Amino acid sequence: MGVPQTIDVGSHVWLEDSELAWVDGIVFSVTGHDVEVQTSDGRTVVAKFSALHPRDAESRAGGVDDMTNLHYLNEAEVLHNLATRFQIDEIYTYTGNILIAVNPFQALPHLYEPAVMKRYKEAKMGEQAPHVFTIADIAYRAMITEGKSNSILVSGESGAGKTETTKNLMCYLAYLGGNSAAEGQTIEQQVLESNPVLEAFGNAKTARNNNSSRFGKFVEIQFDNVGRISGAAIRTYLLERSRVCQISDPERNYHCFYLLCAAPKEEIEKYKLGDPKSFHYLNQSNCYQLVGVNDANNYLATRRAMDVVGISEEEQEAIFRVVAAILHLGNIDFGNNEGDPESSVLKDDDSKFHLDMTAQLLRCDPESLEDALCKRKMITPDDVIKKSLDISGAIISRDGLAKTIYSRLFDWLVDKINVSIGQDPKSKCLIGVLDIYGFESFESNSFEQLCINYTNEKLQQHFNQHVFKSEQAEYTKEEIDWRYIEFVDNQDVLSLIEKKTGGIIALLDEACLVPKSTHETFAQKLYQTFKDHKRFIKPKLARSEFTIVHYAGEVSISYPYLILLVHFSILALK
């Protein structure tokens, strides 16, 4: 593994390719730094040494199930091995004790059926084909024998299959520690059934995934001293709030909005809903329906799942009332108050109707709601001053309110699920499964991507410390002749973001306290502070953008923050 290779005439190599990533070939001649390669698809290409990797011409036809057994460990060999296995429906491969799962994009039920679970129970790593069940089994066994808690980290980019993998892990843990003798709904049933509820409110269609989780999730499964599940808790992170008010083709807003618009007729009439196309928060994109998904059925399924996790009929009614209120809130539009560009009023009767509906559903006073949207309340030591907002200010406060209500509804749901499932105060051991957003880089990136990528940098550092640093320290301690693997230490990018004084987040906090602070003034401050930082790039032309050089690539942030100085003290969610 990792033997330094000389590339010479006749060597089998992988050549970097803009379309295929890597293409195989044989070196025909070497002249100085230039290598002439004849590729297997019939081309002759001259490349630099740096664009080549050695290839194992005698690799096994079906690939290897643990990549530490690859003759050459380089990116091309790793990808080739995964692709070879994928072609024979082997979606799982180990790299030491790490499992790599390749998304099959088709149901493979034979991989997860009860007979397979039985086979994997107590099987040692390597005894059975690589599988996500082995990872759960090892974590469970280690917990039982060592009496220590364990965590499983599921990471990957959007659409890679993290949530499906998490569900498979949970099903297997439920199989190992399930308590089928319990009366009523078991804890594991409740945890598994919480998935459709959380997905209805926290998942949405994105360009890459029709059911993308727009939040991070850490599920803690607690066990008693004989290894039976005795409690559980779900912790969520970083719900994507901006999606509530802003979407673009071909995305959708959170599923729950479409589910409610497809609810039985009585509900539609009660909430004065209708075609999703008539709501501003949904009609910014042309995508309303998902192929193969029936929103009407899913509405009923979500209500049933809510029953299972212990959300009462009355609470369900309140939840969907809030969802409907947000749709009506988004349809409130503003115009100038008697030609005064500094203040705003409701635009027309239509907006008045939606304002009244919102107030009715949120059970608050419509006039106070209008006041809260069109005016800013400033509290000074001596007085409360109300200042009119112009149209764009009123829109920001409307959208701010929608985002706040939605994220609080989501947090409330998670709390409710947790109370209903119940934690075991006596439990000493747990297995945590972390399903968190992968690294994100879009055309336009904002504060949310900054937070997500920061989280991934933290996880990457943990991975580095765990896998590389601790392994290498162990080898050094035992005086084993070991060639150090080069890995990029990302402490510098973490410091850039999180340093208590002078890091990006600290400067952002400061900027948010300064009145009249803008994206531009904030960016200028960053340009000044980090002009020599090798992880920070000031773009040549843009005035408010900045680029962070993450371990996984460069990401340009264009909207670092939104100042929300809106007070909604009159509104209380009942």
Ligand SMILES: Nc1ncnc2c1ncn2[C@@H]1O[C@H](COP(=O)(O)OP(=O)(O)OP(=O)(O)O)[C@@H](O)[C@H]1O
């Ligand atoms: N093991 C699997 N078997 C069958 N289909 C799968 C599997 N893993 C993923 N998929 C398919 O891929 C889709 C995307 O997977 P998933 O939602 O788990 O991705 P993700 O990594 O959690 O994405 P995001 O970060 O966007 O939430 C699933 O809806 C499913 O259709």
